[in-house]
Amino acid sequence: MQTKILQLIHEKKWQEVQEEIKDLNAVNIAESFEDLDNNDVLILFRILPKDLAADVFSHLSREDQMVIVQSFANKEIEHILEELRFDDMIDFLEEVPANLVKRILKNTTEEKRELINQFLKYPENSAGSLMTIEYVEFKKNLTVRAALNNIKKTGMNKETVYTCYVTNPKRKLEGIVPLRKLVTSELDTTIEEIMYTDVIHVHTHDDQEEVAHVFKKYDFIALPVVDKENRLVGIITIDDIIDVIEQESTEDFQIMAGMQPSEDEYLKTSVFTLSRHRITWLLILMISATFTGRIIQHYEDVLQSVVILTSFIPMLMDTGGNAGSQSSTLVIRGMALGEIDSNDYWKVFSKELQVSILVGLMLAGINFLRIFYLQKVGLNISLVVSGALFLTVVLAKIVGGILPLGAKKLKLDPAIMASPLITTIVDASSLMVYFLLATKFLGI
């Protein structure tokens, strides 16, 4: 199906394309726009069935959206924006150049312009920036019959009709009624009799991560958003929350690998931007690593007198780094999922202490057997290396487990306490331990 359309587009058989496309899902149609040149994008968009155009537009890449808006006349743009869901329109306006926003706003009604401006002011990543205004709102004295009639008339223009909101004359939220409840209730019942009053809601300025937590906890498909005066101003739907959840994970992955987080797709990001996101942490960590170098310089004479000691440095540093980042990853992820609280430091400490002793003993034991029996290194040196390895693992796991909790306490993002930083910290301390043991037990 899809390939057939691409073929027809390729051959510029636009009439046949139009015929093929009309039964397709908007998401699939939007896919056919990929890799088209600007000219074909415009033609294909113009031949879309009117009622699908806005829906397809909202699924296009930002680039294709821009191509369309920039070459369409004001009237046409107005029509597309009219049909777009309010939150999709805000998303779009947030990312296009200012002069285009101005041009678009000029073509809307005064009332709508005000509303758009208000929405554009919500902080990025806040509940306000995620919400939409296309929800179903009732007063509580309405009957189920009247409510269903209302939905029958306006339902297709709402973001969702599956949860309806009950407000008082001051627009304060009094309850919610799922559509399921409406369609299973008797027609003469009033909304008040069937509405749920224990309403879970979020505030416009709540962070999107908190909003996602509420969705996950209660298994909702939509959530009302209220302003400072507790008036209902919008709703957030689950499809946008899925994007938030993915985005928050991606951000954590990036921060944990020592990068500035970015929402842009890798393949679509310029070399310069990618480099900019990476250089800061690389620089910080490179300079921090010189401390480790200083430690080595300080103990140069130890390494000179027992040359083989140098060859165990990579193994000690790597194992320490790996052991530490295992712990920090589990704790950072546990906090992101709300399973570990920043006050759990005793629990984390005790767990990591026990795990690290167990794991450290095994690693040190195997290491001892390997270097003493296979590599034929002297007993004392084998003991010093294995002892340093054991202490490194214990230290790394405790540092890795505790630092993310500490970061949270200091209102920093725990994700910065991941592999790169932990590795740098553990490197320096493991070498200190190594040289202290060496000087003490090898009589240097």
Added chain:
Amino acid sequence: MQTKILQLIHEKKWQEVQEEIKDLNAVNIAESFEDLDNNDVLILFRILPKDLAADVFSHLSREDQMVIVQSFANKEIEHILEELRFDDMIDFLEEVPANLVKRILKNTTEEKRELINQFLKYPENSAGSLMTIEYVEFKKNLTVRAALNNIKKTGMNKETVYTCYVTNPKRKLEGIVPLRKLVTSELDTTIEEIMYTDVIHVHTHDDQEEVAHVFKKYDFIALPVVDKENRLVGIITIDDIIDVIEQESTEDFQIMAGMQPSEDEYLKTSVFTLSRHRITWLLILMISATFTGRIIQHYEDVLQSVVILTSFIPMLMDTGGNAGSQSSTLVIRGMALGEIDSNDYWKVFSKELQVSILVGLMLAGINFLRIFYLQKVGLNISLVVSGALFLTVVLAKIVGGILPLGAKKLKLDPAIMASPLITTIVDASSLMVYFLLATKFLGI
């Protein structure tokens, strides 16, 4: 509210608890069970309003569920399970001991027992293991009026009524009707006239990650599942997909930090299990790191004659590791989100080559200034160290970007090509480069 109830439970004022609890959301009631002793768990569960009991049960921790099932009589268990959503029951049965499953199955009807057994057989993490059978099913010649009447009668017992499924007499899926469409259509219309026939579905044996991709792509709230003969056998709802998305990210975080993935909460996992998940990779990586040690041993004389070279080893190793894991993280995450395809190696290679040259030049430049001017290291040595640093960064970024794609080609999980493994590989190669440059340009 919540604290008041906890206070009342603490004082064992059960009647007042019962009074307080009856307007609460099942999720919030389930929260009050946390940290209660087994005895109080049982009392609190017994005083729940009958219609809430099953819903609360499905939100309890596995431990509390076990406490309840083990001390309740067969009749009572039967009642709870009767009221549980089918997918929640399957989830529960999958995790309790076999003897308990037997006891529970004994108390159900033959028909239900067969169905349960069939569901328990679906592979873990397959669409089949996620789906539920409580969906709304119509024939296409039904009128909207009849359909709405049907929903009115049975709607409250379904997992969702917001998407209804149209099947033929052989149970093959012919279309879907969103409830929104039903309530906005005229009562005399037939289902056939309003149903969507371009139905996106998944198969029972599809992996849950693919299912999640379909949900994300189309913004669905439910998706039909068909068997090999294309018969409708269940549906998956979005709330379960959110859990899948979180779980898949968690798995990636764990694998990328060199651990065996596990779905268990950190604080609830035993020290022994945590250790077992961590030791394998630590061992593998520790032993691999000895190759790096061998390289150092091999060039011992170089280090002996220019002692200061040793002190730059940590900086080289760490910067290489960090540079490589930045690239591998972006590529692994990009693949997980479906933004990068395993055939994109030329694009990734060219991007990483350019980024690494840019970043490498900056790092090497700053490093040169620092060690030549501040640390007063000789010109030749400064050049060798900075040159090795530049080459290490280029090598690390290319290896980090390409190996995850290679892993995917070999049908391995790309996430294993993350920080720990990349670091080990880059360590060895960066030291090789370092020593080669040193022998060549320092005349050793």
